[in-house]
Amino acid sequence: MYPFSRRDFLARTGMGFGLTALAPMLAGDARAVDAVNPLAPRPPHFPAKAKRVIHIFANGGPSQVDTFDPKPSLLKYAGQPLPTTNLRTERRTGAAFPSPFTFRPRGKSGIQVSDLFAETAKHIDDICVIRSMHADVPNHEPSFLLMNTGEARLIRPSVGSWVTYGLGTENQNLPGYISMCPGGMPLLDSQNWQCGFLPGVFQGTYIDSRHTDVERLVEHIRNRGTSPADQRRQLDLLARLNGMHQATRPNDPLLEARIRSFELAYRMQSEATEAFDTTREPKAILDAYGPGEQARSLLLARRLVERGVRFVQVSHAPVQPWDSHDDLEVNHRRLAGQIDKPIAALISDLKRLGLFESTLIIWGGEFGRTPVVELPTPGSNAGKVNGRDHNHWGFSMWMAGGGVKGGTVVGATDEFGFRAVENPVHVHDLHATVLHLLGFDHEKFTFRYAGRDFRLTDVHGRVVREVLA
Numbered sequence: 001m002y003p004f005s006r007r008d009f010l011a012r013t014g015m016g017f018g019l020t021a022l023a024p025m026l027a028g029d030a031r032a033v034d035a036v037n038p039l040a041p042r043p044p045h046f047p048a049k050a051k052r053v054i055h056i057f058a059n060g061g062p063s064q065v066d067t068f069d070p071k072p073s074l075l076k077y078a079g080q081p082l083p084t085t086n087l088r089t090e091r092r093t094g095a096a097f098p099s100p101f102t103f104r105p106r107g108k109s110g111i112q113v114s115d116l117f118a119e120t121a122k123h124i125d126d127i128c129v130i131r132s133m134h135a136d137v138p139n140h141e142p143s144f145l146l147m148n149t150g151e152a153r154l155i156r157p158s159v160g161s162w163v164t165y166g167l168g169t170e171n172q173n174l175p176g177y178i179s180m181c182p183g184g185m186p187l188l189d190s191q192n193w194q195c196g197f198l199p200g201v202f203q204g205t206y207i208d209s210r211h212t213d214v215e216r217l218v219e220h221i222r223n224r225g226t227s228p229a230d231q232r233r234q235l236d237l238l239a240r241l242n243g244m245h246q247a248t249r250p251n252d253p254l255l256e257a258r259i260r261s262f263e264l265a266y267r268m269q270s271e272a273t274e275a276f277d278t279t280r281e282p283k284a285i286l287d288a289y290g291p292g293e294q295a296r297s298l299l300l301a302r303r304l305v306e307r308g309v310r311f312v313q314v315s316h317a318p319v320q321p322w323d324s325h326d327d328l329e330v331n332h333r334r335l336a337g338q339i340d341k342p343i344a345a346l347i348s349d350l351k352r353l354g355l356f357e358s359t360l361i362i363w364g365g366e367f368g369r370t371p372v373v374e375l376p377t378p379g380s381n382a383g384k385v386n387g388r389d390h391n392h393w394g395f396s397m398w399m400a401g402g403g404v405k406g407g408t409v410v411g412a413t414d415e416f417g418f419r420a421v422e423n424p425v426h427v428h429d430l431h432a433t434v435l436h437l438l439g440f441d442h443e444k445f446t447f448r449y450a451g452r453d454f455r456l457t458d459v460h461g462r463v464v465r466e467v468l469a
Contacts, residue, residue, distance in 0.1 A: 132411025
């Protein structure tokens, strides 16, 4: 006999999506996770302004010296070796390569920003630029994992999974964590939004935001052959059968997650159709974001957080589009031209809706680029000498909203923009700061697995107090 009533079943189901797994909540952090509804909203360790996150991931590694970290000394040494030895990166590098873009003081704060991000710079007084970021290695794969999961080599839960594990979500009819990338997946595919050893209900849901038809955005979102009432009866029957099956296999996370995914998919048929339909927006809002896939992605991100989705990551395009080993001026101008106006519109839109102060926005790549030119490398830059190699020694990211101190610059790279030298901020420090802005002590925010209390920052990380308002 089915072990609980239909009412009990409806209370217990529906918080997973897409064959994710759910396991018993045995967290070292002792999160008050509801065993009935693991994605129910929960309070953090302490009060915080940030309630949700939009991560704009410039996958591939934008150049800090062409965007948010001006280095006039590069012009002085243009075409000449630097007076210091080039740091070791992935490929051979040569002479100083001045930025082809103009930097100007912006806003009341006077922070210098490249013309590449002239629209974003209109909000510079709301932005904190971290110019002293650094990572571990100059390779995409481990740096993607480090930025998105806090671990460069092993399978670990993504930042979004940690956030939804800690806070739950505010809309039980949509996934709590969504990762968008128009046209395909970023490098390493689903590893960027994996749940690792966390219960699978906290894994991200991938959306190809290139599509405008909700049935292509979310496969099988509509059932054209069965009425909602008939679907409800089918799910109830399926639940009874699954319950009987589950009774002989207690604590099976895959089976539990399968049951939950059916229920959420049923409820998403109406909610997702509305959430992903950007044509419902006023013309003035559509015009503010502008045309193109980046504009659509960020508008969707706003619509999703507005509807209670806890964490939204927006990657620029498949694989690593910002990876400008050659033709940097052309590539960076094209890519920035696609995202600059939508970022500015996103910030304005969140302010209009009263969501800016409670939404943490993060922009940046997995690392930066060298201030010196990359020398011809077979299979890399087609023999051209007009691009930059990967640079994990020092790069820029920025944060805004959600308790961030706007109009500030944190840290600095050296005279040429190669290495972080003032107030260096490692990726672990960034993650510790993000968690703090959301109300978590990163050292106490843990999950017990294989006899150890794991955390996003592993055994590292410090909160960068200069970022905090």
